[in-house]
Amino acid sequence: xxxxxxxxxxxxxxxxxxxxxxxxxxxxxxxxxxxxxxxxxxxxxxxxxxxxxxxxxxxxxxxxxxxxxxxxxxxxxxxxxxxxxxxxxxxxxxxxxxxxxxxxxxxxxxxxxxxxxxxxxxxxxxxxxxxxxxxxxxxxxxxxxxxxxxxxxxxxxxxxxxxxxxxxxxxxxxxxxxxxxxxxxxxxxxxxxxxxxxxxxxxxxxxxxxxxxxxxxxxxxxxxxxxxxxxxxxxxxxxxxxxxxxxxxxxxxxxxxxxxxxxxxxxxxxxxxxxxxxxxxxxxxxxxxxxxxxxxxxxxxxxxxxxxxxxxxxxxxxxxxxxxxxxxxxxxxxxxxxxxxxxxxxxxxxxxxxxxxxxxxxxxxxxxxxxxxxxxxxxxxxxxxxxxxxxxxxxxxxxxxxxxxxxxxxxxxxxxxxxxxxxxxxxxxxxxxxxxxxxxxx
Numbered sequence: 001x002x003x004x005x006x007x008x009x010x011x012x013x014x015x016x017x018x019x020x021x022x023x024x025x026x027x028x029x030x031x032x033x034x035x036x037x038x039x040x041x042x043x044x045x046x047x048x049x050x051x052x053x054x055x056x057x058x059x060x061x062x063x064x065x066x067x068x069x070x071x072x073x074x075x076x077x078x079x080x081x082x083x084x085x086x087x088x089x090x091x092x093x094x095x096x097x098x099x100x101x102x103x104x105x106x107x108x109x110x111x112x113x114x115x116x117x118x119x120x121x122x123x124x125x126x127x128x129x130x131x132x133x134x135x136x137x138x139x140x141x142x143x144x145x146x147x148x149x150x151x152x153x154x155x156x157x158x159x160x161x162x163x164x165x166x167x168x169x170x171x172x173x174x175x176x177x178x179x180x181x182x183x184x185x186x187x188x189x190x191x192x193x194x195x196x197x198x199x200x201x202x203x204x205x206x207x208x209x210x211x212x213x214x215x216x217x218x219x220x221x222x223x224x225x226x227x228x229x230x231x232x233x234x235x236x237x238x239x240x241x242x243x244x245x246x247x248x249x250x251x252x253x254x255x256x257x258x259x260x261x262x263x264x265x266x267x268x269x270x271x272x273x274x275x276x277x278x279x280x281x282x283x284x285x286x287x288x289x290x291x292x293x294x295x296x297x298x299x300x301x302x303x304x305x306x307x308x309x310x311x312x313x314x315x316x317x318x319x320x321x322x323x324x325x326x327x328x329x330x331x332x333x334x335x336x337x338x339x340x341x342x343x344x345x346x347x348x349x350x351x352x353x354x355x356x357x358x359x360x361x362x363x364x365x366x367x368x369x370x371x372x373x374x375x376x377x378x379x380x381x382x383x384x385x386x387x388x389x390x391x392x393x394x395x396x397x398x399x400x401x402x403x404x405x406x407x408x409x410x411x412x413x414x415x416x417x418x419x420x421x422x423x424x425x426x427x428x429x430x431x432x433x434x435x436x437x438x439x440x441x442x
Contacts, residue, residue, distance in 0.1 A: 141187030269324030301407025309359030
């Protein structure tokens with residue numbers, strides 16, 4: 001989401017004649033787009049600001065701005081404690097950046113962290129930053145209404161709202177015309193996308209009959225984007241388990257160009273902890289929904305998010321998470337230990353009572369189980385052929401390409417005569433925990 005937002009910011013700045021540069025020492029304006037989901041993300045930003053003190057000494061006219069979630073959450077501290085910060089702009093205030101810059105030019109600090117019920121930046125054509133010309137992101141929703149007790153996003157990004165479907169399809173069409181081969185539909189919770197003609201998102205049962213008749217669900221939108229071009233691979237992220245409906249699965253099954261991968265965050269394998277997290281489902285329900293995905297889409301890759309050491313988590317709860325991971329066999333997972341975020345329900349209501357050494361030890365065990373599962377699943381691909389979109393040169397070997405298959409797994413293979421943007425059938429001859437390695441057969 002932050003990367004997609006940065007592309008929106010770059011587009012807005014280009015309209016007032018400001019160009020991007022890859023050399024920070026050349027920059028007259030530096031915007032740091034931030035995240036507040038985990039404490040380590042905020043600490044990285046603070047370290048980055050300390051580093052930029054040198055830039056400020058070298059260029060007295062340098063303007064430094066903090067954008068995004070951290071800006072909204074820590075607006076006062078950033079302006080008063082971090083003396084070199086000139087602009088603080090929340091995730092719904094990017095259109096105001098030209099005005100904020102003028103305030104700085106007049107000698108003032110500038111701030112706008114107002115959240116919106118309507119802003120989606122639908123009319124902004126993003127400037128593709130550091131693009132490989134092959135893959136791109138399209139934001140379809142902003143904000144979140146789920147109110148998971150551990151998550152700060154509803155407070156830093158505001159209420160959920162969906163973007164006009166015509167603008168999404170038009171952006172996909174424009175990317176195809178420019179040679180892009182893959183788009184990822186982005187949102188805090190893409191599956192709850194619902195467009196009914198404007199305004200803030202409403203629950204379907206609260207729509208008028210006219211609104212219902214003209215509404216566009218996520219399944220409808222996914223189909224519209226899939227129909228843009230049969231050679232355009234379509235992905236989406238992130239999903240909430242409660243909103244992955246059969247209609248979405250059937251669209252994925254119907255269209256060959258919709259990648260067979262679902263990011264399906266469990267967060268925990270313990271029903272008790274899931275209830276404290278306000279995830280709205282039980283362990284048993286999650287497994288049922290996972291099995292439904294595999295029933296409709298047997299070859300669908302499923303990835304996960306796991307948090308260890310959430311408030312009051314016991315060893316029994318932890319073992320339930322390990323058991324879920326072995327049962328569902330996720331292709332890969334994003335795994336973290338819990339860090340309390342100020343302002344969340346968990347921070348207000350629950351004690352962060354699991355010792356950090358226990359959190360870290362449990363995280364290590366979660367990572368090891370995921371490695372075991374990944375090695376097993378990847379080894380099962382030996383000898384099989386995967387359709388791979390070439391994205392970039394391999395980081396470890398200049399004579400190899402890196403691409404991803406439908407299940408979003410990295411595939412490495414010799415460069416041969418292939419080029420970035422090609423679809424290549426690759427026969428898998430070797431595997432690691434994180435990658436499939438093979439040779440092109442097309």
